Amino acid sequence: MSSTPAVYADLPLFPLHTVLFPDGLLPLKIFEARYLDMARGCLRDNSPFGVCLLKSGAEVAQEDVPCVPETVGTLAQIEHCDVDDYGMLLVRARGTQRFRLLSHRKEASGLLIGMTEALPEDIPLEGADRLAKFGACAEVLERIIGTIRERDADSVPFAEPFRFDSPSWVSNRLAEILQIPLRARQKLMELPDAGERIDAVHHYMQQHRLL
Numbered sequence: 319m320s321s322t323p324a325v326y327a328d329l330p331l332f333p334l335h336t337v338l339f340p341d342g343l344l345p346l347k348i349f350e351a352r353y354l355d356m357a358r359g360c361l362r363d364n365s366p367f368g369v370c371l372l373k374s375g376a377e378v379a380q381e382d383v384p385c386v387p388e389t390v391g392t393l394a395q396i397e398h399c400d401v402d403d404y405g406m407l408l409v410r411a412r413g414t415q416r417f418r419l420l421s422h423r424k425e426a427s428g429l430l431i432g433m434t435e436a437l438p439e440d441i442p443l444e445g446a447d448r449l450a451k452f453g454a455c456a457e458v459l460e461r462i463i464g465t466i467r468e469r470d471a472d473s474v475p476f477a478e479p480f481r482f483d484s485p486s487w488v489s490n491r492l493a494e495i496l497q498i499p500l501r502a503r504q505k506l507m508e509l510p511d512a513g514e515r516i517d518a519v520h521h522y523m524q525q526h527r528l529l
Contacts, residue, residue, distance in 0.1 A: 331429075332370075333370045339491075342392070344412070345408075347402075356429055370387035390507065391416070391417055391419060396409055415437070416437040420432070438510070440485070440510065440511060443485040445513065475494070486512045489506075489512060506519070
C-alpha cells in the first residue's frame, strides 16, 4: 500500500515545458525566489511538489501573462540539491505518483498552489499481443541504455534500478526519450493503462524503424 495521501490540499506546483513521468528524473536549475522558497520547504518537510506541463504561459514569471498548467501532473520528490557559484540551486528530483489538479490558486509570491487527488497506478498489461510488444519495447530500451553507457556511463538519463520487467517503467522511459511532441507525451503520461502506452510507443518505433 502506498503511503501517499489521496488528496493534497496545498501542493506547490512547478509548471514546466516538460512532462515528468513516474520514476522519471528531473534536473532543475532554480533561481526564482518563489521556487527557491518552495524547494527549501520541500527539503525541510521532506514533502513533494507537483510538476505539470505548461498549457500556456511561461516558466519564468512574466507580468500580465497567466500561467496555466495541465490538469494531470506528477509528484516530484527532491533527491539531491546543491548550490552553484552564482547562487543557483541545482536540484535533482524524481517523479513518484500522478495526480489530477482539482483547482489551483496563485500566491502573492507568484507560486501556484494546487488541490490535487492521486491517480491510481497503471492498469496491468494483459493479452499475448501486448506482451509481445512489451518484450520488443524492453529490448529496444535495453539497447538504448547500453549505447548511452558505452559513450558516457554517467549520462544515462534514467535512475536505477532498471525495471525491464515492468511495462509501466519501460513505456514511461521510452516516452521520455523518444522524439515525441510535448502534447503527445502529456497524453501518454495521462493514459491509465500500461498496455495502451506500450501500444503507442511500439507504434511510434515501428513508424520510425526503431524496431
